[in-house]
Amino acid sequence: xxxxxxxxxxxxxxxxxxxxxxxxxxxxxxxxxxxxxxxxxxxxxxxxxxxxxxxxxxxxxxxxxxxxxxxxxxxxxxxxxxxxxxxxxxxxxxxxxxxxxxxxxxxxxxxxxxxxxxxxxxxxxxxxxxxxxxxxxx
Numbered sequence: 077x078x079x080x081x082x083x084x085x086x087x088x089x090x091x092x093x094x095x096x097x098x099x100x101x102x103x104x105x106x107x108x109x110x111x112x113x114x115x116x117x118x119x120x121x122x123x124x125x126x127x128x129x130x131x132x133x134x135x136x137x138x139x140x141x142x143x144x145x146x147x148x149x150x151x152x153x154x155x156x157x158x159x160x161x162x163x164x165x166x167x168x169x170x171x172x173x174x175x176x177x178x179x180x181x182x183x184x185x186x187x188x189x190x191x192x193x194x195x196x197x198x199x200x201x202x203x204x205x206x207x208x209x210x211x212x213x214x
Contacts, residue, residue, distance in 0.1 A: 092203075093150060093203055094146075094147060094148070094203065094206075095148040095149065095163060095201045095202060095203050095204060095206060096098075096144060096145060096146045096147070096148060096204075096205050096206065097115065097144070097145045097148060097153065097169065097201055097206050097207075097208060098142065098143075098144050098205060098206065098207045098208070099113065099142065099143040099144070099145075099155060099157075099183075099207075099208050099209075099210060100140060100141075100142055100207065100208070100209045100210070101113075101140065101141045101142075101157055101181070101210045101212060102139065102140040102141075102209065102210070102211055102212070103139075103179070103181075103210075103211045103212040103213065104138070104139045104140065104141060104159060104179070105134055105139070105179070106136070106159070106161055107120060107136055107137060107138070107139075107214075108136060108161055109136055109161040109162060109163050110131070110133050110134060110135055110136060110159075110160045110161060110163060111133070111134045111136055111141055111143070111157055111158075111159055111160070112131075112132075112133055112157065112158050112159075112160050112165070112167075113127055113131065113132040113133075113134065113143050113155065113156075113157045114128040114130070114131050114155065114156050114157075115128050115130035115131070115145050115152045115153055115154075115155050116128050116131075116155070116156070116194065116197075117128065117129045117151060117152065117153050117159075118194070119193075119194040119195075122154055122156075122192075122193075122194040122197070123194070129148070129197075130145045132145075132146075133160075133165075136159065146197050148201055149201075150200075150201050150202055150203050151200075151201055152198050152199070152200055152201070153183075153198070153199060153201050154182065154183055154194050154196075154197030154198045154199065155183040155197060155208065155210065156180070156181075156182055156192070156197065157180065157181050157182075157210055157212070158176065158178050158179065158180035158181075159178055159180070159187065159212055160178060160195050161177040161178055162178075167180065169181065174191070179212040179213060179214050180212060180213070181210040181211055181212045181213060182196055182197040182210065183197045183198075183199050183208045183210060184196060184197055184198070184199060185209075185210065185211050
């Protein structure tokens with residue numbers, strides 16, 4: 077009996093702590109290529125010193141796309157997305173300046189004139205469903 081009660085309690089705690097992020101990416105002007113989406117949980121990972129906790133490549137077929145990341149731990153995350161219109165699997169940038177040549181965006185939709193930081197895109201994920209909207213910009 078104790079084992080059954082413990083299992084029910086433990087499984088309930090695990091279930092209650094599970095989180096998901098539902099991203100809605102809009103302002104997609106061209107129905108070609110892929111959306112490249114990366115979900116980060118730390119400054120180091122965001123700055124390419126680590127790996128994202130989730131990544132998706134989604135074929136563009138609408139001006140607004142939905143991407144879901146499930147089975148996350150509650151905490152602080154940030155998302156970067158770009159529209160890989162030419163499907164070369166990289167964000168094309170202007171030589172020397174590094175300014176993106178393909179539409180891109182971050183959670184929180186900051187207006188930046190510099191390289192993005194984790195703090196620009198950071199948002200809190202609570203247990204259950206969490207929805208974020210990213211507006212792509214050229």
